Amino acid sequence: MPGIKLRVVLALSGFALACAAHTQEAVAPKKAAVQTKKAASAPKEAITAEFEKFREMMEDASPAELFEAKGEDLWKAKRGPKNASLEQCDLGLGPGVLKGAYVRMPRYFADADQVMDAERRIVHCMVTLQGYKVEDLAKQPFSNQSRTPDPVSLVTYVAGQSRGMKIAVPQKHPKEREAYDVGREIFNFRAGPWDFSCASCHGESGKRIRTQDLPNLTSKEETIRAFQGWPGYRMTGGLMHTLQWRMNDCFRQQRFPEPGYASETIADLLTYMGVNANGHLYKGPGIKR
Amino acid sequence: MADPMRIRAASKDGVVNVKVLMSHEMETGQRKDAAGKVIPAHFIQSVSATWQGKVVLSAQWGPAVSKNPFIEFNFKGGKAGEKIGITWTDNKGDKRTDEAIIN
Numbered sequence: 001m002p003g004i005k006l007r008v009v010l011a012l013s014g015f016a017l018a019c020a021a022h023t024q025e026a027v028a029p030k031k032a033a034v035q036t037k038k039a040a041s042a043p044k045e046a047i048t049a050e051f052e053k054f055r056e057m058m059e060d061a062s063p064a065e066l067f068e069a070k071g072e073d074l075w076k077a078k079r080g081p082k083n084a085s086l087e088q089c090d091l092g093l094g095p096g097v098l099k100g101a102y103v104r105m106p107r108y109f110a111d112a113d114q115v116m117d118a119e120r121r122i123v124h125c126m127v128t129l130q131g132y133k134v135e136d137l138a139k140q141p142f143s144n145q146s147r148t149p150d151p152v153s154l155v156t157y158v159a160g161q162s163r164g165m166k167i168a169v170p171q172k173h174p175k176e177r178e179a180y181d182v183g184r185e186i187f188n189f190r191a192g193p194w195d196f197s198c199a200s201c202h203g204e205s206g207k208r209i210r211t212q213d214l215p216n217l218t219s220k221e222e223t224i225r226a227f228q229g230w231p232g233y234r235m236t237g238g239l240m241h242t243l244q245w246r247m248n249d250c251f252r253q254q255r256f257p258e259p260g261y262a263s264e265t266i267a268d269l270l271t272y273m274g275v276n277a278n279g280h281l282y283k284g285p286g287i288k289r
Numbered sequence: 290m291a292d293p294m295r296i297r298a299a300s301k302d303g304v305v306n307v308k309v310l311m312s313h314e315m316e317t318g319q320r321k322d323a324a325g326k327v328i329p330a331h332f333i334q335s336v337s338a339t340w341q342g343k344v345v346l347s348a349q350w351g352p353a354v355s356k357n358p359f360i361e362f363n364f365k366g367g368k369a370g371e372k373i374g375i376t377w378t379d380n381k382g383d384k385r386t387d388e389a390i391i392n
Contacts, residue, residue: 058359061308061361069293
């Protein structure tokens with residue numbers, strides 16, 4: 001019996017193949033050669049353009065908004081061991097001021113005597129205001145299939161409050177300037193088993209990994225792409241990710257030891273890239289493939 | 290309790306354009322977890338949209354619809370300031386209704 005079944009399936013698939021071949025031949029026997037050439041010369045552009053079309057279509061209905069809504073609830077709710085909300089959290093423009101805060105971070109915070117990016121600052125607030133422990137938050141810092149950590153939704157909410165605003169990462173305080181310099185060093189620092197640096201992939205225009213084109217983060221025009229679209233909803237797996245994740249994953253891909261969650265290293269890198277993106281318009285949480 | 294939907298409704302020349310974003314896992318029941326066990330199916334089965342107590346859209350969905358689904362549709366007759374309601378029910382009996390005002 002199994003033998004007969006298999007033969008039927010084979011016969012059917014043979015029939016289907018024959019049909020497919022026939023159709024192709026009938027439609028365009030001469031064009032085949034030309035098409036192959038075209039496909040070889042511009043596969044990246046075509047794929048990127050298709051995804052850009054899709055992104056445009058999704059822009060006013062991005063699933064990132066669902067995380068913004070969740071983040072807003074989390075921001076306003078009384079939570080944690082101290083049963084407090086985050087509404088008194090100072091993101092650099094005064095306690096509770098959210099408008100434009102995201103596009104002005106990383107920045108120096110006197111109360112912590114540190115330069116902090118948005119996620120690092122939010123984690124700081126969760127610790128100081130709500131009584132959470134950094135170690136607990138660092139246990140699962142990034143989204144996976146079963147859980148989106150609270151800081152991810154919170155960062156998405158805060159980022160959404162800077163939609164349509166100009167990026168203006170400050171460089172007034174000496175520690176902010178130091179963070180920029182250290183960030184640049186890290187960006188160009190070659191090490192690890194592959195002798196890679198961030199600049200190996202992001203130091204020249206026109207590079208790519210498989211079909212994903214890579215922005216040149218040293219050029220004035222492209223550097224915005226280190227900022228734009230983040231935090232981003234990733235179509236693959238349907239997960240929300242922040243810049244913390246992006247930085248961490250870049251280190252992993254370079255076979256570097258992965259930096260600690262919300263660490264100084266990441267804040268420095270983000271200062272370097274943020275300052276380079278100054279003056280560009282931030283469109284809010286985005287969508288990634 | 291399911292997370293809220295995002296609903297946008299805008300009226301133009303007597304036609305209302307509605308865009309709805311839902312927060313849902315939409316698990317197909319075909320996938321396996323790290324331990325090799327099948328992840329049970331969990332997806333939205335029915336969606337309905339009401340305007341002034343009238344059903345303007347009713348849909349039956351299955352596991353082929355993606356995670357965090359998005360639906361866009363048009364209907365005739367709605368005016369700015371009126372309410373539109375969206376309800377979904379999933380295969381576990383979980384339900385969620387949200388409302389929005391037409392712009």
